[in-house]
Amino acid sequence: MSEHVATLGQLLDGAGTQWRAFDIGRHITKLDKKQFLTIEQAQTPYPYPLGGHAWLAIQFWDSKASKEPYVWFLKFPLDEQSKLVSASRDHFANMVIEALGTEITGEQADGKLDNNPYVFTPNANKLAAFNAQLKVLLKQPASQYYEHAQLYFSGKIGFDNWQSVALQGIADFALRLDNDANLSNLQKAWAHLPLEVLQPLSAMLEHVEIPTSLSELLLAYGQAAIENNDTIALTAALRSLSKGQAQGLSTQLVDAALSSSLGNDSDVLLTIAGRCFVQLEDPERLHIFMDNCAQHQEIAELFPSVFADLVAIPTIRPHLLGLLRKENRSETLARAIGRLFS
Known part of the structure; x- marks a missing residue:
């Protein structure tokens, strides 16, 4: 491997590894290698920025060994066009070469990057979901907690006996809905699940392209939550639906939420921005959403923080910038936009 490495892909290829890249900022989404190369070369913006950064998981393994794969969780800054700041990536690559040389797998690599400024540890939910997804991809058995979660x-x-169900078990179950009777059991169980299970479960399902039958159940559940003024149930439904195969059903729930009494609720608005962002690629829906954010009174920073988050997403950015010039805006939205530039 040469001393000068232009991309992480070259670093990993040069070390003789097989590898995959994932975005794990919003949903856990596998990045195509060609797409990843264009991101690394700053030819295209990062598709899923969060907080001004690219949040990546790079999974790699020595093609000559059959050991468990390694994972780097990396956080790189993005510029104002959401393109990768190449200097940071180069800095990381140089630190890897300095610490490990060409031997980036094996025992000598363990712990060598622990204090690296670009390395981070995902939260417990994200880590459990990623571990579960990797085992499915690698066709490995689920964790030791999976069978108990299936039983639950x-x-x-009994649905009240949730204390013995491990987070990793919930993740394994959510990522294996096409195994055994998991899907039908979940559909029967959904209405009986306590919050202590519902919330971590929705944090797993947001990474899953759930089938249409489950999306239909979740849409009805979310609509009932709106009628009952139940923010927690609504956000669980929105999260769980957000990556589903039937995006039209997710759109229906987003629209119902935005036009309801919960449409100005900060948790609902932040869930839509963070998880149902695909729905905000529609300019009219984005207008309604931003107007709701402007109407929100309790958190002064809600509107500017949501604006900053969404304007970084390449598929939303042109529509949001278009909203700045739109004439038929409410007075509240016009004032909120004005404050961004004051």
Whole structure:
């Protein structure tokens, strides 16, 4: 491997590894290698920026060894056009070469990058979901907690006995809905799940392209939550639906939420911005959404923080900038936009 490495892909290829890249900022989404190369070369913006950064998981393994794969969780800054700041990536690559040389796998690599400024540890939910997804991709068995989670969701040990269900078990279950009777059991169990299970479960399902039948159930559940003024149930439904195969059903729930009494609720608005952002690629829906953010009274920073978050997403940016010039805006929205530049 040469001393000068232009991209992370070259670094990994030069070390003789097989590798995959994922975005794990919003949803856990596998990045195509060609797409990843254009991102690394700053030819295209990062598709899913969060907080001005690219949040990546790079999974790699020595093609000659059969050991468990390694994972780097990396956070790189993006510029104002959401393109990768190449100097940071170069700095990381140089630190890797300095610390590990060409041997980036094996025992000698363990712990060598712990204090690297670009390395981060995902939160417990994200880590559990990523571990579960990797095991599915690698066709490996689920964790030791999976069978107990299956038992729980089948209703056989009682839905109130959730304390014994491990977070990793919930993640494994959510990522294996096409195994055994998992999907049908979940559909029967959903209405009986306590909050202590519902919230971590929705944090797993937001990474899953759930089938249409489950999306239909979640849409009805979310609509009932709106009628009952239940923010927690609504945000769980929005999160769980957000990556589903039937995006039209997710759109229906977003629209219902935005036109309801919960449409100005900060948790609902932040869930839509963070997880249902695909729905905000529609200029009219984006207008309604930003107007709702402007109407929100309790958190002064809500509107500017949501604006900054969404304007960084390449598919939303032109529509949001278009909203700045739009004439038929409410007075509240016009004032909120004005404050961004004051």
